[in-house]
Amino acid sequence: MKxxxxxLANYSADLFGLCSALYELGGLIVMHDASGCNSTYNxxxxxxxxxxxxxxxxxxxxxxxxxxxxxxxxxxxxxxAAEETHPKFIAVCGSPMPYLLGTDFRAIARILEKKSGIPxxxxxxxxxxxxxxxxxxxxxxxxxxxxxKRNENPRTPEASGSGNESRKKFSxxxxxxxxxxxxxVGNAEAMRTFLAENGMSVQSCWxxxxxxxxxxxxxxxxxxxxVSTSGIxxxxxxxxxFGIPYVTGIPAGxxxxxxxxxxxAAALRIPEEPAETGKTEKAGNGSGTVIIGEPVFAxxxxxxxxxxxxxxxxxxxxxxxxxxxxxxxxxxxTDEEEDFEKLLNQPxxxxxxxxxxxxxxxxxxxxxxxFPHEAYSGRLYRSGIPVFAGPGFSxxxxxxxxxx
Amino acid sequence: MLINLHKTDTENADVRMADIDTTQPFRAGLExxxxxxxxxxxxxxxxxxxxxHQIFVCPEGCLRGVVLSAAEYGGLDxxxxxxxxxxxxxxxxxxxxxxxxxxxIIRRLPQRPPAVLVYSCCIQHFMGxxxxxxxxxxxxxxxxxxxxxxxxxxxxxKSKYTPxxxxxxxxxxxxxxxxxxxxxxxxxxxxxxxxxxSELGEMLxxxxxxxxxxxxCREYPEYLxxxxxAANIYTWKAAEAGALALEKRLGQKAVSxxxxxxxxxxxxxxxxxxxxxxxxVPDIKALESEADAALARLKAVLxxxxxxxxxxxxxxxxxxxxxxxxxxxxxxAVYADAVLPEEEKALKYLKxxxxxxxxxxxxxxxxxxxxxxxxxxxxGKLLAxxxxxxxxxxxxxxxxxxQNGGLWGFRGIVSLCRMAxxxxxxxxxxxxxxxxxxxxxxx
Numbered sequence: 073m074k075x076x077x078x079x080l081a082n083y084s085a086d087l088f089g090l091c092s093a094l095y096e097l098g099g100l101i102v103m104h105d106a107s108g109c110n111s112t113y114n115x116x117x118x119x120x121x122x123x124x125x126x127x128x129x130x131x132x133x134x135x136x137x138x139x140x141x142x143x144x145x146x147x148x149x150x151x152x153a154a155e156e157t158h159p160k161f162i163a164v165c166g167s168p169m170p171y172l173l174g175t176d177f178r179a180i181a182r183i184l185e186k187k188s189g190i191p192x193x194x195x196x197x198x199x200x201x202x203x204x205x206x207x208x209x210x211x212x213x214x215x216x217x218x219x220x221k222r223n224e225n226p227r228t229p230e231a232s233g234s235g236n237e238s239r240k241k242f243s244x245x246x247x248x249x250x251x252x253x254x255x256x257v258g259n260a261e262a263m264r265t266f267l268a269e270n271g272m273s274v275q276s277c278w279x280x281x282x283x284x285x286x287x288x289x290x291x292x293x294x295x296x297x298x299v300s301t302s303g304i305x306x307x308x309x310x311x312x313x314f315g316i317p318y319v320t321g322i323p324a325g326x327x328x329x330x331x332x333x334x335x336x337a338a339a340l341r342i343p344e345e346p347a348e349t350g351k352t353e354k355a356g357n358g359s360g361t362v363i364i365g366e367p368v369f370a371x372x373x374x375x376x377x378x379x380x381x382x383x384x385x386x387x388x389x390x391x392x393x394x395x396x397x398x399x400x401x402x403x404x405x406t407d408e409e410e411d412f413e414k415l416l417n418q419p420x421x422x423x424x425x426x427x428x429x430x431x432x433x434x435x436x437x438x439x440x441x442x443f444p445h446e447a448y449s450g451r452l453y454r455s456g457i458p459v460f461a462g463p464g465f466s467x468x469x470x471x472x473x474x475x476x
Numbered sequence: 477m478l479i480n481l482h483k484t485d486t487e488n489a490d491v492r493m494a495d496i497d498t499t500q501p502f503r504a505g506l507e508x509x510x511x512x513x514x515x516x517x518x519x520x521x522x523x524x525x526x527x528x529h530q531i532f533v534c535p536e537g538c539l540r541g542v543v544l545s546a547a548e549y550g551g552l553d554x555x556x557x558x559x560x561x562x563x564x565x566x567x568x569x570x571x572x573x574x575x576x577x578x579x580x581i582i583r584r585l586p587q588r589p590p591a592v593l594v595y596s597c598c599i600q601h602f603m604g605x606x607x608x609x610x611x612x613x614x615x616x617x618x619x620x621x622x623x624x625x626x627x628x629x630x631x632x633x634k635s636k637y638t639p640x641x642x643x644x645x646x647x648x649x650x651x652x653x654x655x656x657x658x659x660x661x662x663x664x665x666x667x668x669x670x671x672x673x674s675e676l677g678e679m680l681x682x683x684x685x686x687x688x689x690x691x692x693c694r695e696y697p698e699y700l701x702x703x704x705x706a707a708n709i710y711t712w713k714a715a716e717a718g719a720l721a722l723e724k725r726l727g728q729k730a731v732s733x734x735x736x737x738x739x740x741x742x743x744x745x746x747x748x749x750x751x752x753x754x755x756x757v758p759d760i761k762a763l764e765s766e767a768d769a770a771l772a773r774l775k776a777v778l779x780x781x782x783x784x785x786x787x788x789x790x791x792x793x794x795x796x797x798x799x800x801x802x803x804x805x806x807x808x809a810v811y812a813d814a815v816l817p818e819e820e821k822a823l824k825y826l827k828x829x830x831x832x833x834x835x836x837x838x839x840x841x842x843x844x845x846x847x848x849x850x851x852x853x854x855x856g857k858l859l860a861x862x863x864x865x866x867x868x869x870x871x872x873x874x875x876x877x878x879q880n881g882g883l884w885g886f887r888g889i890v891s892l893c894r895m896a897x898x899x900x901x902x903x904x905x906x907x908x909x910x911x912x913x914x915x916x917x918x919x
Binding site: 073075076077078079081082083084085086087088102105106107108109110111112114115116117121122125127129130131132133134135136138149150152153156157167168169171172198199200201202428431449450452 | 504505513536537553558576577580584602628632634841844911913
């Protein structure tokens with residue numbers, strides 16, 4: 073039956089994605105919720121909670137305030153906190169109850185901004201979408217509101233030289249970086265290292281390790297690299313406002329890394345040396361391979377499997393929202409347990425997914441490669457999350473894929 | 477870098493004992509959630525029913541916390557869920573989704589559970605769906621299973637019953653009317669097994685009573701046998717509603733014997749319990765001496781080391797503070813967001829004897845920005861009783877006690893002092909320990 077999870081879990085919700093995206097930017101973020109959303113978010117979806125302070129709260133919605141539509145309570149409480157803490161911005165978002173009540177978050181944000189003078193945002197999250205939507209909306213709002221072009225004489229990409237030599241002139245925005253997709257095991261740092269090694273500087277990283285001030289300089293970058301679907305909307309905004317092109321991809325393994333560099337060069341109109349077509353190992357296997365995960369990540373892993381390891385018939389199952397343009401024929405966008413039950417119980421199939429998906433496998437001849445995803449299993453399997461950003465990931469995947 | 481949060485004034489997040497004139501000393505505003513996770517949630521407590529299965533019918537955001545709680549304690553085999561989506565608010569399918577979803581899950585479980593705890597959430601109650609009808613039909617459909625109606629209603633947490641109270645009503649709903657055993661008594665409403673080695677436990681055992689406790693039940697029939705007990709003892713306020721519901725439904729006498737740190741009250745409780753259960757009052761003087769000696773030992777170990785106490789460790793943090801102060805132990809702070817009415821006597825004592833002792837909030841938004849370096853200021857020598865006190869003080873010396881930990885009476889004080897002594901001499905990995913959700917729950 074649809075909407076039933078007998079044995080599986082669910083993905084982090086939109087409001088948690090929103091908080092994750094804005095976590096390091098110095099804002100006051102309020103989930104309009106009774107109780108529970110805050111502890112859920114900071115226990116399971118926010119690995120920075122213990123060591124990095126951020127002002128994320130719940131409003132403490134009560135039955136009485138819900139019935140009476142007492143929005144003045146949340147507005148007053150936020151203003152009280154804002155007055156004392158001087159946040160760089162205020163963000164207020166919803167959970168299921170405010171959705172049912174029809175709370176107008178944009179109106180609340182307008183009132184907050186008018187009374188406090190602090191940039192304020194209202195987000196229509198409702199706890200019924202995945203984290204991708206919340207993070208997407210948060211990043212897009214930052215791009216719309218805070219990004220300014222400081223360098224009024226932008227560099228014009230010149231088609232001279234090739235490869236690293238030419239790329240050195242360019243800076244990039246990394247968009248869509250949250251612990252929900254990249255954890256805190258070193259992936260954000262590895263992406264910076266990879267870009268630096270390939271002659272590109274990071275103008276801004278959305279949003280791990282950079283401040284709101286840094287993000288607001290994103291308009292000075294030459295290119296945006298969208299590393300998860302949560303970053304697409306912001307990249308579109310930057311493209312529209314500043315003409316910054318964007319590409320999507322994660323340098324997960326050598327082939328995906330090279331593809332990303334080629335795509336970046338193409339977007340920047342830099343001539344690239346032809347790609348090496350290295351030898352690939354052959355890994356024909358029964359029903360092929362299924363990768364479950366966020367589409368940008370899953371496509372990067374597929375590239376590595378197909379182009380480096382010679383895997384055939386590699387399909388994606390994308391349970392998170394926003395899959396347009398990322399799926400090929402044979403791929404599936406679903407979060408329904410009954411679909412997983414059918415799609416994963418195929419003879420000789422190899423499944424690469426979060427360990428919780430093991431629970432749906434009934435066949436003994438299905439091979440499972442654990443690839444924990446923080447947005448799904450939270451902190452539970454974090455120690456098993458590899459540093460998948462960078463060419464070195466190929467070795468990790470090769471070892472897993474060819475081992476019994 | 478992040479803005480410096482720690483420059484903010486936290487004055488309104490604590491109050492001197494002398495200035496407390498209400499049970500709600502802190503204004504309700506934006507709420508913070510400290511990363512001290514040891515307390516149990518409804519997803520943990522309901523696992524106490526042996527071999528039961530939980531089904532939550534909620535939106536994704538609400539499900540996230542409970543499903544990962546279950547995953548973390550290894551309880552996913554006993555956990556399922558039905559996801560409510562936006563369309564269900566307007567398509568008139570909410571009742572059908574609820575009923576059919578639960579039915580589908582139960583029918584496809586590999587083993588038939590003896591009991592299924594089915595959780596509704598805030599939205600269904602606000603929409604006013606026909607939950608009584610749904611549960612009636614589910615019970616008709618699955619007559620061999622005890623279908624227990626449970627609630628995840630944080631929006632109503634300040635209404636008639638708190639979530640803790642509701643859970644402790646539902647938890648015993650499967651107990652049925654049966655012949656009473658006059659020599660059987662339950663301890664109800666605890667997440668941790670009642671200490672049968674306490675003087676109350678020993679008194680009841682010596683009087684021939686069998687003490688039943690859901691925390692010690694390993695098989696479902698054992699749990700059901702709790703219905704045969706003549707009385708239910710409850711040791712903290714959150715269990716009262718459950719005990720009273722059982723009294724009304726099954727005729728089991730509800731007996732309040734709260735965990736206390738006040739010698740007079742403990743003696744009164746033991747005397748009352750002896751009367752109720754026709755048992756012999758234990759040697760109070762000897763028990764008091766045991767507790768006195770333990771407190772003196774602790775004082776000797778602590779010297780001038782400060783102690784901070786929080787409400788997640790003990791249900792009466794002011795009472796424990798009063799006891800410690802009366803023995804010369806230096807209590808530096810108490811953490812609680814409200815003052816319980818049953819703490820009135822302790823508060824009076826503290827007003828008179830430690831008027832400057834601060835009561836500190838834990839969920840007030842200012843708590844996020846409060847300094848957490850008191851232990852450092854004390855050169856690392858600060859003892860915390862409870863996870864939140866450990867977190868807020870920044871100490872590595874703490875008693876990892878949750879919800880009284882099953883301790884009771886004079887012997888409970890002795891045990892607590894022993895744990896405190898041990899905590900003084902050993903450093904703990906505070907972050908690793910307090911990050912564990914539902915400490916002690918094994919699914």
